[in-house]
Amino acid sequence: MPPAKRADARRNEQALLAAAATVFAESGVAAPVREVASRAGVGVATIYRHFPTRADLVVAVFRHQVEECVEAVPGLLADGPTPYDALVRWVDLFVDFLVTKHGLAEAMQGEDEAHATLHAYFVEQLVPACAALLDAAVTAGQVAPGVRALDLLRGIGNLSVGDGTFGYDARPMIDTLVAGLRA
Amino acid sequence: MPPAKRADARRNEQALLAAAATVFAESGVAAPVREVASRAGVGVATIYRHFPTRADLVVAVFRHQVEECVEAVPGLLADGPTPYDALVRWVDLFVDFLVTKHGLAEAMQGEDEAHATLHAYFVEQLVPACAALLDAAVTAGQVAPGVRALDLLRGIGNLSVGDGTFGYDARPMIDTLVAGLRA
DNA sequence: CACGATACGGAACACCGTTCCGTTTAGCAA
DNA sequence: TTGCTAAACGGAACGGTGTTCCGTATCGTG
Numbered sequence: 001m002p003p004a005k006r007a008d009a010r011r012n013e014q015a016l017l018a019a020a021a022t023v024f025a026e027s028g029v030a031a032p033v034r035e036v037a038s039r040a041g042v043g044v045a046t047i048y049r050h051f052p053t054r055a056d057l058v059v060a061v062f063r064h065q066v067e068e069c070v071e072a073v074p075g076l077l078a079d080g081p082t083p084y085d086a087l088v089r090w091v092d093l094f095v096d097f098l099v100t101k102h103g104l105a106e107a108m109q110g111e112d113e114a115h116a117t118l119h120a121y122f123v124e125q126l127v128p129a130c131a132a133l134l135d136a137a138v139t140a141g142q143v144a145p146g147v148r149a150l151d152l153l154r155g156i157g158n159l160s161v162g163d164g165t166f167g168y169d170a171r172p173m174i175d176t177l178v179a180g181l182r183a
Numbered sequence: 184m185p186p187a188k189r190a191d192a193r194r195n196e197q198a199l200l201a202a203a204a205t206v207f208a209e210s211g212v213a214a215p216v217r218e219v220a221s222r223a224g225v226g227v228a229t230i231y232r233h234f235p236t237r238a239d240l241v242v243a244v245f246r247h248q249v250e251e252c253v254e255a256v257p258g259l260l261a262d263g264p265t266p267y268d269a270l271v272r273w274v275d276l277f278v279d280f281l282v283t284k285h286g287l288a289e290a291m292q293g294e295d296e297a298h299a300t301l302h303a304y305f306v307e308q309l310v311p312a313c314a315a316l317l318d319a320a321v322t323a324g325q326v327a328p329g330v331r332a333l334d335l336l337r338g339i340g341n342l343s344v345g346d347g348t349f350g351y352d353a354r355p356m357i358d359t360l361v362a363g364l365r366a
Numbered sequence: 367c368a369c370g371a372t373a374c375g376g377a378a379c380a381c382c383g384t385t386c387c388g389t390t391t392a393g394c395a396a
Numbered sequence: 397t398t399g400c401t402a403a404a405c406g407g408a409a410c411g412g413t414g415t416t417c418c419g420t421a422t423c424g425t426g
Contacts, residue, residue, distance in 0.1 A: 005403085008391075033383060045386085045407075048383095111348045116349075119349055151355055155353075155360075158356075159342065162294055173335070176363035177338075189371095189423055191423065192372075217413090226374065228376080228415090231416080
């Protein structure tokens with residue numbers, strides 16, 4: 001096992017996470033790296049030392065909320081009158097998360113290598129969660145089979161992009177998409 | 184009325200349109216400005232002289248195809264067995280257009296000022312076309328009222344983003360969205 | 367053919383993510 | 397306490413964008 005990190009390194013990592021959370025909330029997830037660095041009172045290199053790529057920083061900032069989404073699934077399936085209701089409520093949860101983090105949906109669907117880590121993390125965590133809900137609804141005969149959780153998740157993410165800009169309202173379209181799943 | 188443009192200016196404008204069409208097809212709509220300029224054999228400033236912003240260039244390159252989408256509407260409404268069928272086929276047309284122009288959907292939904300012109304042009308041209316189909320389907324009782332053409336159009340554009348990347352397939356989700364419109 | 371307005375090309379600027387390198391500092395051992 | 401070394405740091409530097417500026421070349425006309 002590698003030696004423990006130095007105290008100042010641990011301190012800076014925490015400062016960076018806090019600063020990134022603030023800056024992301026104020027200026028969006030696409031905020032310049034330099035802004036996060038100066039907010040945390042460190043140099044830019046320190047960011048890259050702790051988070052090899054910008055995606056790793058984003059993942060670290062939002063990890064807790066993603067995990068909440070994943071962990072909400074069993075409860076929803078147990079509480080919801082039907083699996084489809086559980087799916088609908090889970091989608092609401094996910095969309096709330098996406099649209100309140102300005103620019104997160106955009107970052108998730110970036111195609112370049114830099115965003116691949118971010119995309120991979122979201123897929124890894126959320127696809128199984130979404131698949132569980134989808135499978136339950138299909139088994140219950142409420143949703144037509146053949147829809148892949150990956151496509152649904154990505155579709156919801158895509159529909160959330162640009163919510164509120166140019167008069168676009170993502171929610172009705174997401175509701176329509178989910179309605180279209182019905183058997 | 185302003186004096187006519189010089190011959191070399193007209194020539195360069197055509198060369199730029201041709202070069203941009205080629206480069207956009209090869210490297211996507213987000214290709215560097217310098218690449219278009221060098222392909223056309225002109226300096227970068229010449230691009231900005233003819234097309235004040237990148238969006239103007241993109242609009243100029245795709246204007247014909249957008250117009251084709253708009254002009255297809257009456258024929259589809261006349262031919263289709265039902266208004267809903269016409270809507271489905273029009274969406275197919277639109278999606279074909281979007282996914283074959285790599286990066287166009289991404290560019291359409293950009294939030295910054297630079298893309299505003301591009302977004303405005305698409306909305307201006309396509310919202311009325313989409314609304315005509317939507318209204319006809321609603322009147323025929325095939326589609327539930329209350330869906331705005333703007334939201335539907337933007338939703339389809341968003342769902343088209345990243346088609347084919349990371350295993351995402353946009354078509355099933357667009358089909359699902361359109362299915363969700365049904366009354 | 368000469369001249370002025372028009373248009374041009376490429377350097378220059380501002381901003382981005384990322385990397386490099388000389389300097390500082392934490393933690394430990396004497 | 398002091399000295400040493402590896403870990404960590406900050407900011408300059410690099411490569412890449414979009415956009416603007418300015419001295420130069422060209423077109424079209426009198």
